[in-house]
Amino acid sequence: MIEENIRRLRKNAKMSQEDLAEKLSVVRQTVSKWERGLSVPDAEMVIKMAALFEVPVSELLGMETQAAAAPHPAAVSDISIKELTEELARLNAELAEKNKAERRMKLASQKRGVILLLCFAAVIFSANIQNQTLAACAVGVCSIAALLILYKNLALFTDTVADEMHTRALTITTFFNIGMILVVITVTMLTESGVLTLSASGEKIFATAVVAVIIIFSGMISPRLPFNRHTGLRLPWTVRDEATWNVAHRILGITALPVALFYIAAAIVADDHMKTITLCAVAFWIGIPAAVSYIYYQRKMHGRA
Structure with a gap:
């Protein structure tokens, strides 16, 4: 990957991030983002870095090309501008997908945390509230809230791309769970309050x-x-x-x-x-x-x- 190549070639050239940033007229944080794969340098920066490191552009990008046996500044632009642009566009697309996946995982983790918290709250309420009617109501509210969060985030929690039939199955299951909880809680509350015997x-x-x-x-x-x-x-x-x-x-x-x-x-x-x-x-x-x-x-x- 280009981030690994930038880091490796910079160290081979015995440059710090500050040194490379100064030679490219950018801030050190920009170089740090390149090396951590958080952003991709544009075509001009790629050509400048290849010249500074005295390697072909293809080596910096990690492309398989027929490069010269010995690196030389004149051999830096060993690929066409069109090829360079296409490769950078591909790298940017990969970075966008990677960032999207990371954001998705972070959001899913947050939602799972809320669901877990609601489940723990339901267990705590069930064990500590002496009034059975109130306990059933509290447990029901926590359980239904957790299931509603799950329902609203089915696509987020599902790793594979599900077709319409499979998505409908998940939705039906979630609403069935909510329905069963409502039935059990309703009967429990009615029997505890004496309305139903x-x-x-x-x-x-x-x-x-x-x-x-x-x-x-x-x-x-x-x-x-x-x-x-x-x-x-x-x-x-x-x-x-x-x-x-x-x-x-x-x-x-x-x-x-x-x-x-x-x-x-x-x-x-x-x-x-x-x-x-x-x-x-x-x-x-x-x-x-x-x-x-x-x-x-x-x-x-x-x-x-």
Whole structure:
């Protein structure tokens, strides 16, 4: 890259940044930006630097050309002005893309920080507020705020370019999460305030329905979720490899409905053991695609896929 070449040739010429800046009639900060890849010198500066370093322009730019065996000031302009202009335009385009990507990463990091803060706040409110109605309301507000931030920044958080179908899948998933949170919070607030009365069996039915709906929905939407780091089955191996991600979510799409049906049947037959049944259902729901995708990932990484 040109920034590395400028730094290397300047040091070879035993010049400091101040020395080079003085000879080029620019400030030292300009030279520093060139060497850090924050800006690209124009054609006039490139030609001047090549002359100062006594190397061909192509060497300074890192271009592959038939340069003279021995560097000489007369050989500095070994490429045409058109070639020089095109190369600088390419470097400027690369710099613009690099800066855009860095700004995107910084903004995404800031948004993730806000979402994490809201999640921590929800946990703190849930653990420390004694009034169940108020606690449910606080947790709901934090959770929905986090999901709304996620929804507004789906394109920012998605590393790969998703088509319309995949983008719609992310949007549907986000609104489904918001809807489920609203339903659970509303029922919790109504029961705690005495407006809605649920018997012990009614509470079990409601809890079973919530878990079953989530499992069934995951099976319907999972095969359409694009490779990303915020929505889906995020495991250390699925977020590292897109093919592994696709395998995990295809398996999840196949197994979710059978798991949900067995869960509902088990809840009806053995409703006295709801905690154990729910734990087993979640273990099978997540465990099967997790195990299959892990085996696939390991085989792929070791060249056996």
